Every structure is written in structure tokens, then in C-alpha cells.
Amino acid sequence: MCRWMVYSGGPILVEDLLFKPKYSLIEQSLHSRMGATTTNGDGFGIGWYGDRQQPAVFKSVDPAWSDANLRELTSQVQTPLLFAHVRASTGTPVQRSNCHPFRHGDWLWMHNGALSGFHELKRDLLFAVDPSLYPDIEGSTDSEALFFLALTFGLEADPIDGVARAVGFVEDLAERRGVANPVQATMATSDGKSVWVFRYSSQHQSRTLFHSTDVTQLRSLYPDLELLRTLGDETRLVVSEPLGDLPGAWREVPESSCGIIQPGADEIRPFVPIRPVRVA
Template identity: 70%
Template structure:
């Protein structure tokens, strides 16, 4: 399937996150250890917040490990919020519009997993999208469809409830079409101020997801670690798999959970779909 990374904290160079860690997302594009596929070469994308009112995105269909343009811009982008995604297609075409993260206004969205039976249920799902949002759908993936369902159900007002309603709707439609376990997902979404992350699957065996330990705690554990120097207290990462092997640095997101990273107080809570 895919691998992704969400960063929130003090402004940081994108290359410091994408290329420098021992098991960076670029390394994971060739050597994923926890994903459904070892190689994730069906395109990539990054999204970040800078000077504009909306986030910028850079996406391409080349493998992330072999894109010189990504290396060029990663050394020039400094941002407090970065989304990065490497894609392994679950059946839809390898094209730019199908690469993550997806963008709508100030919102970014990326997904690892699949809506099973998407070919059969696609029409029912897309017909449920708010008509004013429908023209903005550019690609053909289940991931983008889930994003627009979440927007339809109120993502911009209450992300926790909106995603729960979107997932509940997909499960209802899928099971009506005979799909036993319709949803497999780890999802991240942001408005540039907060980052929400979700780990859920209909069968209760969801793909891996981790969050980073508080920086002050890590500094106490590893005062010798150069990689921690200069990181602000609000630095947080949510990743499909750890970027390195520093002891105590990574914590698994519990099964069927959702969390939010924001300045001040982070939160993690149980996640349960809301049926229509």
C-alpha cells in the first residue's frame, strides 16, 4: 500500500525529514519494513504551509528515491507543517492526480490503506459527496473519495466526528454490496494549525502507525543524541513506520484510535465509526 509522514513543530527544512533520518520516508520507498509492500514506487507527494493562504503541494509519478526535483526543493522548503506520502497503488492508475496529499482550501489529506470493493461501491460513495464539492475531485482513488466524504460530513468543523461519519457511511455502503471489511486506513489531515491522525480498519487489524515521544523526554533519555539538538518542544511526528531506532522515540498508535497534535495539549482517543 503506502507510507506517510506528518510533521508539526518549529519550521524545519524538508530535507531534514525526508532524506536525513536512517529510515527516512525516501528509504521506506525502497525498503519498507512494516508495510504491505516493500517498495512504494507509484508516485509521491509533499504538502506544506508557507507564505500563501493555502498549502502548496508538489507531486509526481516518479519513484521518490529517483526524483531529482524533490531533492532540489527539499533543501529550500522550511515549514512548520509538512505532509509527505509515497504511494503503492491498490489498483487505480499511476497519475499525478492520484498522488497524495490531496488538498481542498487550507486542508491536506493523505491515506494508507484501501476501501475494499471500491470498484463496486464507488458510484454510491461519490453520489453522497456534497454537490458543491464534487467538481473539485481530480483523481480516481478511494483515498480522495474518502477525503471528500469527510469534507461533506463536516471535516472543517469537527474532524473527529466527520471522519467517523465518513467511515461509518463507507462501511454501510460496502456491506450492502457484500464487502465484509470495507475500510482499512491510517489517515492524516491538517488545516495548517493542527494535525489529526486516525488508525482504523473494519476487521481490527490496521496497518502500522506511530507517533513521536515528547522531545524534552527524549533529551533526558539521550542527552548525547545530536539529532535532538535544536528541536523545539512542540516537535511532533506521526509516521507509518519509525524513521530510526532511537530507544523510546516512537510509540504505536493504538488500534481504533484517533489523535490530534496542536500547540499546547495533544490528545489521543478511541475511534469508532458513526453509522448513518
């Protein structure tokens, strides 16, 4: 499996997010405490929004903990919205096109988990992708296939509905093919303005996912903590596992739910897959 992180807030130096926390994503790439695998060394990627509408991405097949280019890049890049992912392959090749986050137009996408039976389901899943989108699939992972299914089912118009229909399609197909419990997923997607995160599995035993506590609440709890004075009120983090052990700083994202990080009040809603309607 994998580990990932989303940051949304005021512009921040990327190295402050990736390298400096006690249990940073770089630390998790080598010593994950809560993941299905301890080491996540099958490549990494970051995606960020800057002065242009379309996000930039940087990916490598090297382990994140030893990549000198990542150190150089993150020491200079500042961003208000960052996706970062360290990969542990579930069977597909270790190659750049299989590293997260995936990008299509203004959108970023990343995933931790797996689609069980993907080898058996792959043909039908990919044939369901809209023909206009199919040529843009670069890699061979179930994660990218799920992204393009979500795009096909309307992600850009309604992200929650698009993901619900994509997951519902996978579960319906798997049931008809005799594949049990096909979806294991924590997912994140963004258009550069808002972020949507999802925690769902067919068994309702999803991988870990946490979100940061409201910064204003943390300041009241820890008025002498200098770090909290440097963060804006709109700072939000969503992580596979907490970046530190400050009591009260992290809350678990509920099982079978989706969260929306957006201007104004954030939201957490139940997430229910939408199965395709079949005519008798």
C-alpha cells in the same frame, strides 16, 4: 499500500526530514520494513504550509528515490508543518491526480490503506459527495473519495466527527452491498493549525502507525544527543514506520484511535465510526 509522514514543529528544512533519517521516507519508498509492500514507487507527494494560509503541494508519478526535482526543492524549502507520502497503487492509475496528499482549500489529506470493493461501491460513494464539492475531485482513488466524503460530512467543522461519519457511511453501504471488511486506513488531515491522525480498520487489524515521544522526555534520556538539542519542545512526528531505531523514541498509535496534534497538550482518543441513521 503506501507510507506517509507528518511533521509539526518549528520550521525545518524538508530534506532533513525526507532524506537524512536512517529509515527516511525516501528509504521506505524503496525498502519499507513494515508495509504491506516493500516498494512504494507509484509516485509521491509533499504538502506544506508556509507564509500563506493555503498549503502548497508538489507531486510526481516518478519514484521518490530517483526524482531530482524533489532533491532540489527540499534542499531550500523550510516549513513548520509537512505532509509527505509515497504511493503503492492498489489498482487505480499511476497519475499525478492520484498522488497524495490531496488538497481542498486550507486542508490537506493523505491515506494508507484501501476501501475493499471500491469498484462496486464507487458510484454510490461518489454520489454521496456534496454537489458543491464534487467538481473538485481530480483523481480516481478511494483515498480521495474518502476525503471528499469526510468534507461532505463536516470535516472542516469537526474533523473527528466528519471522518467518523465518512467511515461509518462506507461501512454501512458495504454491509448492504455484501462487501466484508471494507475499510483499511491510517489517515492524516490538517488545516495548517492542528493535525488529526487516524488508525482504523473494519477488521481492527490496521496498518502500522507511530508517533514520536515528547522531545523533552527524550532529552532527559539522551542528554548528549545533539540532534535533540536542535528540535523545539513542540516537535511532533507521525509516521507509518519509525524513521530510526533510537530506543524510546517511538510509540505505536493504538488500534481504532485518533490523535490530535495541536497548540498545547496533544490528545489520543478512541475512534468509532458513526453509521447513518436509517428510518424504518
